[in-house]
Amino acid sequence: MNSEDTKISKDNMRYKFCPHCGGKLSLEETLSLSRLQCEDCKKIFYQNPAVGVAAIIIRDKKILLGRRNSSYRDMWCIPCGYVEYYEDAREALIREIKEETNLDIKLSIVFDIHSNFHNSAQHTVGIWFLVDEFRGNMTPGDDIEALDFFSTAEIKAQNIVFAFPTDVRVLDDLVNRGLIL
Template structure:
């Protein structure tokens, strides 16, 4: 169980009645706290059969990822990926389509569902920002150390389908 206190009244959350660690119930107000995954979004931008990647700072510092971030409350997933990509790369993008959706289990404290979008650069100047310290295009053969196992799955799919070399 990740949380121990009720977000409504501050009472203690317990799984004694529900017997389900994903649905603790407040012992004071009986609120059921559903522990659902957060939604992450990432944009796949390819130039000359190379994939744009970002070198992380903060969590997973020094490792690389497909530029990504979380969907905010009341935010559309398409708006979120455009916002996150701009914050991290300085580039404005146009979304083409959803490429894949995967569950991420690499962080035991936060299960996420990731949505990877195919995108094209519309404008802007390539410059790392937010959670990234560098951005660079990589071929499949030159892929750096990755922060997230699901990015490896996406990259393998991109290679198999001929999007990257």
């Protein structure tokens, strides 16, 4: 996606007032940037994407997916979550996977990074990590209500619908690299 399509504009301003002084925010546009500035105290109101982290857990060349029960209900995703403001990205992922799957994981390298623009109210940057080892009694929790390992043929046969378009790109890359079937 072109970043022109996702810039802040008069039509998609999520915030109207300055968090510092309550003054009115106005749109300031330069050639390369589009951002909000307070008309009173002149502070720039920076808006940055949130960071999401996801764990690629593979067994017998099948990938672990979770069915969601809150946002994107009944859609599936690679188990993931947000990094809290004060939190290390890897620790956030280990915490999220414990909450959503009850598995204890050992992270390997970063497999992929994508910008996610599918939700205009919350842009994110997603980081997908490969998982070296996992153990424990797998049980769905938090906003995941079912968990299973899938090959891409099973994903197709069972009409699995993905919550996030970038998960589909990551799956394609995993197939191309021979990591999943």
